[in-house]
Structure formats: structure tokens, C-alpha cells
């Protein structure tokens with residue numbers, strides 16, 4: 001049995017939406033978390049090793065970090081077509097965007113928000129503007145990160161801009177894409 005530990009108004013919202021889009025047989029288990037402002041408490045019912053969300057359990061197995069959870073679920077529910085499978089066109093780009101989100105985008109967004117700069121950051125991750133340019137490149141040629149195919153990578157990579165509108169760049173290709181993603185997601189929410 002699969003269980004998703006989530007908390008409303010957090011990064012786990014993307015995964016709750018994905019579960020609905022996949023019509024996945026995943027039990028949604030709401031937990032409390034410690035919020036950025038210090039409010040809230042760690043929920044003893046949440047098995048995540050640091051009390052974070054989202055966290056997916058599947059029998060004795062468990063998955064953390066949204067990129068990994070997205071991949072786990074889109075592979076597990078292939079009929080929804082929300083991520084290219086192994087051997088399908090676009091698989092490499094799909095894996096790349098999920099990993100790029102986790103390994104580069106999220107750290108850069110946090111560092112920008114925190115106002116932290118250092119040459120080592122640029123050497124390892126480049127910078128916010130470079131990250132925005134990487135995102136904009138495919139979106140100048142097609143509606144989604146994988147071209148004509150919408151995928152869960154669009155949901156993951158657009159999620160910070162949906163939440164923190166202050167982070168939304170001026171780049172029209174990205175603004176339009178975020179709007180498209182918002183529309184897709186609102187259909188599910190409705």
C-alpha cells in the first residue's frame with residue numbers, strides 16, 4: 001500500500017495534485033510540519049527522517065525528494081502518460097529536468113531568497129539567471145519542457161514560481177509556461 005505524507009500549502013501540494021492526475025491508489029495522510037516562520041510542529045506520525053513533506057511510503061520502501069517521488073509515481077502509473085517511460089522518446093530530457101530541479105533549481109532558488117552569493121556556488125550550480133535561461137530555451141520552441149508533451153517535469157519545475165511569485169522572472173516564455181501549468185493544475189483542483 002502506498003501512502004503520501006503531505007501538509008497543505010507546502011511543497012507536497014505538487015505531489016498531491018500529481019496523485020490526483022494519475023488517479024493513483026495512494027492514501028493521502030495529512031501531517032503537521034515546522035514552517036519557515038517557526039510555527040507548526042514536527043508530526044510524530046510522519047516517518048520522513050527529518051519530519052518533512054512530501055514523503056511516500058510503499059510497503060517497506062520509501063521515497064523522499066520531490067523529483068524522486070514524481071519519477072516513482074509516473075513510472076508506477078504509466079497509463080496517465082505524465083512522464084516518458086524507459087525506452088520512450090523524451091525519457092532523457094524528463095530525467096534531466098527532474099534532477100535539474102532537485103540538484104540545481106531548488107538550491108539556487110533558496111540561495112537567491114537567502115541573498116547568498118559565493119564563487120563556489122557559481123562553479124557548482126551556476127546562477128539564477130543561467131538557470132532561468134536553461135528553462136526558457138525549450139519553452140521558446142514548444143509549450144512544455146519536453147516540447148509538445150506535457151509532463152510532471154512541468155509541474156515540478158514550475159511549482160516554485162506558482163508559490164513564490166516574486167521569483168517569477170520577466171522572461172515571457174517562462175511567464176506564459178507558468179500560466180499554462182497553472183491552468184492544467186486548476187482543472188485537476190476543480
Ligand SMILES: N[C@@H](CCC(=O)N[C@@H](CS)C(=O)NCC(=O)O)C(=O)O
Nearest residue numbers: 010011033034051052053054065066
Ligand atoms: N527538497 C525537498 C524539500 C522538502 C521540504 O523542505 N519540505 C518542507 C515543506 S515546503 C518541509 O517539510 N519542512 C518541514 C521541516 O523543514 O521540518 C523536496 O523537494 O521534497
